Amino acid sequence: CNSLHVFIKEIRDAxxxxxxxxxxxxxxxxxxxxLNKVGIVSTSxxxxxxxxxxAFAKNKIGYETPDDFQQAKMGKFILNLVTGMQNNKDREELIQIINDFTKKNVDCVVLACTDLQLLIPQHPKLKIFDTMKILADATVEEILK
Incomplete structure (x- = not known):
């Protein structure tokens, strides 16, 4: 869960x-x-x-986020995913949000919610990176050190 990382310091201290x-x-x-400019899709x-x-600003990575209306839709998609109620309309609307990022010249889109991979594992115009996969790969690297 990406949102849980707001408590990363407390978790590490514990x-x-x-x-x-x-x-x-x-x-x-x-x-x-x-990748210098990214679109972020995540929970509110x-x-x-x-x-x-x-983190992106600190590391000089540009970013774009959905507008407020789109972010409200994101909440609905995620709720539908976690309750097993996802549908093709959710997927189509998420694709439209990602399509809007192409107009903002992003290099890629970061799925910063572990559930979103279920709706859109790939996109025809933009590379999609799942933060859960990035963390899993980093965990394997850490273990193999």
Whole structure:
């Protein structure tokens, strides 16, 4: 869950094992791949807390987020996903939100909600990166060190 990372400091302080940050690992991935401007789709909590926006700004990565109307739709998509009620209309509307990012010259879109991969694993015009996969790959790298 990306939104949970608002508590990453508290989580790290509470345990004696390394805890990787999905936000930090996503930033590292984007920088490594020279992706300088990204579209972010996520929960409203992630947007409200500026989890990615703050990290991107600190690392000189440009970003775009859905407008307020689109973000309200995102909440509906995510609720439908977690309750097993997703449908093709949700997928089509998410594709339209991502299509709007193409007009804003983003290099890629970051799925900053672990449930969104179920709606749109790929897009014909933009690369889509799932933060959950980025974190999983980083976890494997960490284990193999």
């Amino acid at each position: 345990v004696d094992i390394p805890v990787l940050s999905i936000v930090e690992k996503t930033v590292k991935f984007l920088k490594k791949n020279n 909590a992630t947007i409200k807390n500026k989890l990615y926006e703050n």
